[in-house]
Structures are given as C-alpha cells and as structure tokens.
C-alpha cells in the first residue's frame with residue numbers, strides 16, 4: 001500500500017504517533033504544505049523570524065529523514081488542490097495527517113475530504129491527552145481552566161514513543177531544496193528550528209542547568225532563555241512534543257527532586273492543553289470580537305493607535321520594548337504578551353483581534369489555540385469571559401523592569417506623543433469583522 005503523510009504542526013520523527021501509523025507502507029510520500037497567510041485585521045503575511053524558524057524546522061526534519069533514506073516535499077498552495085493531485089500522480093492509497101485545532105485548518109480538511117477518493121485519517125499528535133482519554137465529551141468541556149485542570153491533572157499521560165529506526169522509501173518524486181531566507185536569529189534569541197535544538201534546550205533547562213527548579217520564581221522574566229523554559233517555538237512547530245516535555249519533567253521529579261516549580265511547569269502545559277481543546281470546541285467563536293450577547297464588546301478603531309502599537313511607538317516605554325522584542329526576535333515572554341495585549345485592549349481600546357493577528361504574524365511559537373485563546377481571556381471574551389484583565393502598566397514596569405534595563409536594551413524611552421482626535425465616524429464598530437476569517 002502506498003501512503004502519503006502530511007506533516008502539519010508535528011515537524012518531528014520522535015513521538016509522532018501519526019507518522020508511525022504508516023511505517024508498513026510499500027512507499028511513503030512525506031509532504032509539508034506551506035501555511036497560507038490571508039490578510040486579516042490589517043495584517044498580512046508572515047514575519048521574517050517566524051518564516052525563518054519554520055524553514056529551519058523543515059530543513060532539520062529533512063536532514064533527519066535523509067538519514068533514513070527519505071525526503072520531504074515542500075509545496076505551496078491549498079491542501080484541497082495539492083493533495084488530490086499528488087495522490088493521483090503517485091497512486092497513493094491512503095493519507096494521514098495530524099489533527100490540529102483552528103477553524104480554518106479544520107474546514108480545509110473538510111473540503112479536502114470531499115475531494116478525496118482515498119481515506120484520510122487524522123491522528124492526535126499535539127496534546128498531552130487524546131480526546132478519548134479526556135474524562136468528558138468535548139461538548140461538555142469546562143469553560144474555565146480550574147475545573148478543566150481538576151478533571152484532567154491526574155489522568156495518565158501516554159509515554160512518548162521513539163523515532164522510527166526505518167521508514168518506507170519515497171516514491172520517485174522530485175524533491176526541491178528548501179530555501180534559505182537569509183534571515184538569521186536575533187542575538188537576543190539565538191535559537192534555531194528543528195528537533196535537535198529543541199531537545200538540547202529541553203535537556204539544558206531541565207537536567208543540565210536545572211533552571212526548572214526556579215521556574216516558578218523566574219517565569220515572569222521578560223528575556224528568553226533565562227527565566228521561562230523558552231520551549232514554545234519548538235513546541236508550536238511540533239519539533240518537540242508536549243508529551244516529551246511532560247516526560248522530561250516526570251523523569252526529573254523521579255530521579256532528582258520535585259518542588260513547586262516542577263509542578264508549575266506541568267501546570268502551564270495544562271493551560272496549553274486547555275486552550276487546545278477549547279479551540280476544537282469553540283470553532284469560529286475563537287475569532288469573534290465578542291462571543292456572548294451578555295458581553296457585547298464595542299470598541300473604537302483608531303488605525304493610528306494600532307500602527308503605533310505595532311511599531312512599538314506608544315506612550316508606554318515597556319510596551320514599546322516588548323513590541324520591539326517581538327518583531328526583532330519573534331518571541332516575547334508570557335508577561336510581555338499580557339502587558340502588550342492589555343495595552344492594546346484597555347489603554348488603546350482597540351479590537352483584540354488586531355493584536356492577535358499581529359502576534360500571529362510574528363510569533364515563532366504561533367499556535368492558533370494558545371494565541372487566540374489567550375487574547376480572548378485577556379480581553380474578557382470567549383470561553384472564560386470573566387471581565388478580562390487590565391494591567392496597571394506603571395506597576396508592571398516597577399515590578400518587572402524596575403531599573404529600566406529591558407526598556408533601555410530595546411531603546412524604547414521616548415517622550416509622550418500628542419493625543420489623536422477621534423470623531424464620531426470612527427465609533428462604534430461591531431462584530432462584522434468576525435466574518436472575515438470565515439469567508440477567506
């Protein structure tokens with residue numbers, strides 16, 4: 001039997017239960033389809049660091065595949081057009097892919113299925129627990145994190161599985177080289193995509209430097225690699241699996257020691273788990289300005305404020321520094337994301353989705369469920385609409401950048417700018433933008 005495996009957010013060989021289903025094939029065509037980035041909320045395209053990290057992850061996967069006599073076909077276009085063509089060209093009998101959250105990603109699969117003449121199976125590769133291991137149906141998924149966590153925290157997380165030692169050969173396809181964009185990692189975050197560097201970071205954080213033992217105290221640090229684990233870029237692209245991280249934490253706890261920090265790192269993985277299952281459950285609502293009639297959310301839209309926020313040119317030096325860091329490195333800390341998001345929603349009173357779209361463009365760890373889920377949580381809409389979170393930016397600056405070191409590093413001290421004049425024509429807009437995501 002000839003198979004096609006479509007890599008999505010699972011760019012790895014180790015702990016890839018999807019890929020492992022196809023090891024007995026007579027031939028195996030491995031494909032990656034470059035994500036289509038549609039204009040949405042005044043944002044277009046993929047930022048240079050995100051693109052670089054993804055290309056490096058693909059190249060690293062390809063290098064690993066080459067050692068097993070395999071290759072990766074990187075194609076551009078719509079999956080529902082490309083895959084039927086490949087299936088016909090290479091006489092493929094079945095298709096496998098990882099299951100991913102995200103409304104657009106799922107509707108793409110639905111359209112693809114309707115065009116296929118061979119079976120398409122989706123495999124769980126990106127969560128701690130498979131859907132059938134959850135103790136509830138998705139429809140009954142708790143809307144808040146705490147009850148969700150209570151119900152899942154003691155469930156058995158499957159052990160990661162080893163990378164295959166052998167792979168079936170590819171069909172006689174033409175594999176083109178993966179381009180190099182010429183963009184290099186910023187010196188403030190010198191990391192590269194790919195499983196090897198992801199595993200190295202995991203080993204260092206947990207076993208070698210044992211930074212995991214201080215994680216609870218350091219996780220709010222604004223810089224990468226010194227406070228929080230900074231594993232998210234590899235996790236989001238699937239170079240590392242979340243079960244590999246959970247297994248590393250458990251191994252450390254059994255062989256070395258456990259404390260509230262080791263507990264807390266696992267706790268954060270459950271936040272990721274929560275947002276992933278919410279994204280499956282919430283569907284298109286994940287992209288709505290407000291999701292409940294009770295919490296109707298009106299806001300002004302001042303394009304100049306949005307442009308200034310994106311450029312790191314607001315009246316808040318710490319926010320500016322975070323935005324500069326985001327664009328230059330493709331990453332900012334969880335605390336940084338919360339501060340920048342609170343500024344957009346509360347100080348600038350903009351539609352939260354514009355901020356989420358800008359993050360989507362630039363984050364090297366962009367993950368549809370975590371990004372839109374966290375933005376909703378912060379804006380006080382979505383699954384857990386408990387009024388949102390408004391950060392006191394002066395207090396945040398005193399607490400997290402008391403000496404101004406971070407702000408100076410990104411050269412973000414600047415005088416206050418004059419206020420804009422907003423007239424009645426700018427206000428209010430309502431939730432018509434929510435349709436954009438659906439239609440494109």
Ligand SMILES: Cc1cc2nc3c(=O)[nH]c(=O)nc-3n(C[C@H](O)[C@H](O)[C@H](O)COP(=O)(O)OP(=O)(O)OC[C@H]3O[C@@H](n4cnc5c(N)ncnc54)[C@H](O)[C@@H]3O)c2cc1C
Pocket residue numbers: 219228229230231232233235236265268269271272273275332333334335337338341359363365366367368370371372374375378
């Ligand atoms: C507005 C906003 C947007 C975000 N967008 C994304 C995104 O696109 N992709 C993404 O992976 N995370 C996102 N997050 C969550 C979080 O900020 C990042 O996961 C974290 O900063 C990554 O750094 P780290 O690996 O050092 O995290 P650590 O603190 O070391 O945590 C370890 C892992 O736990 C998970 N995690 C931690 N915090 C959260 C959280 N709040 N929600 C979900 N998972 C979490 C991540 O997988 C992370 O890698 C967002 C948060 C906010 C407030």
